[in-house]
Amino acid sequence: MPRRASGPRLYLDKKRRQWAIRDGANFIRTGCPEAKLEWAEKLLAKYIAAKYSPPKSASPPIADILLFYLKDRVPMMKSRSAKYNVANLExxxxxxxxxxxxxxxxxxYARTRSQSAARADLEKLQSAINHWHSERATLPAIPKVWKPPRNEPRDRWLTVSEAARLVKASKRAEHLKRFVLLGLYTGSRAGVLRTLEWSWIDLEAGTMRRRAPGASEVANKRTPPIRLPRKLKHFLRRWKVADGGQCKYVVHYNGQPILRDPWRSWKEACKAAGLVGVHPHVLRHTRATWMVQRGVPPWQAAGYLGMTVRVLEATYGHHSPDWQAEAADI
Structure with a gap:
């Protein structure tokens, strides 16, 4: 009668004096010396967790639901926040x-987090439960996850003088100056600004793509191409000459891409400009507010920003010079 496999375990390679993982016929080196047993044990735990596949069940533990969601659904998402949400939930x-x-x-659970953070996490919990039901095992009943209400949309935007002060203060850091000007002129999200490539910009035609040709987009974060503002084209031509064709990205730090929002230089510039509590997303809010204030037709403004007319009117409609004018004058 064949012996039953004993599962993954640590094995000391006496010749190399290093720990390895034995899993049946597989032999995985950890690189941990004999004296670092605790390191090897952590690697073994990660190996076992990665190998574990939640069994199909109509009454699964939440840990299995989250693990299945993390392995089966999250890798297909562009956003990196889902992993963060799942880690919080666990x-x-x-x-x-x-x-x-x-x-x-x-x-x-909501009392352990801020209102917006708790809502984001609990939305992922609902998604994970729904995904288990549709892809893993049918549940007799799908619980409805209670979530705190959404926060009121931010209404902070920059006046023309505030924007001018921010642009002036950002000149100390070239990458931040480009980030700020692109944000104010295009209203693009920070992630688009950081990944914007020169190949997406056609200065002759005066157009700019917000994503690589053929790349898919997230349904609630649309990235349509736009017509470049005249003043921005002037800046772009100067930046392109300065880069000399050596940089792939428009916004870069010494030729290297900006992987995260430039918080350090952003805060320094805001301090110099006398702006308090301002997030980089304010650039998008500012562009949207200015367009509505100047009476740009909603369908044009929404298309330029990559949002629906409904969202534009709900979030920025009160900035329109004609907002409720007839109703107020009766």
Missing amino acids: KFWGDKLLSDVTPANCRA
Whole structure:
């Protein structure tokens, strides 16, 4: 009778004096010396977790639901926030069952996070449960995850004088200056500004793509091509000459791409400009507000910003000079 496999375990290679992982016929080196057993144990735990496949069940533990979602759905998402949401959820829900997904427990979880962060996490919990039901095992009943209400949309935008001060202060850092000017003139999201490539810009035609040709886009974060403002084309021509064809990205730091929002230089520029509590997303809010204030037709403004007319009117409609004019003058 064949011996039953004993599963993954640590094995000390006496010749190399290093720990390895034995898993049946597989032999995986950890690179950990004999004296670093705790390092090898952590690697073994990660190996076992990565190999584990949640069994199909109509009453699964939340840990299995989150793990299946993390392995089966999250890799197909462009946003990196889903991993962060799942990690947050595991700390509270990891030892709970599907039957524990009640409004009381959801409210208890919400008290451990800010309102917006708790809502984002709990939305992912609902998505993970729905994904298990549709792709792993049919649930007899899908619990409805209670979520705190959405925060009111931010109404902070820059006046023309504030924007001018920010542009002046950002000149100390070339990458930030480009980031700020592109944001004010195009209203693009920060992620678009950081990944914008010169090959996406046609200065002769006066157009700019917000993503690579053929690349897919997220449904709620549309990135349509736009017509370049005249003043921005002037800046772009100067920057292109300065880069000399040596840089792939329009916004870069010494030729290297900007992987995250430029928080350090942003805060320094805001301080110099006398702006307090301003997030980089204010550049997009500012462009949207200025267009509405100047009476740009909603369908044009929405198309330029990559949002629906409904969202534009709900978020920025009160900035229109004609907002409720007839209703107020009766």
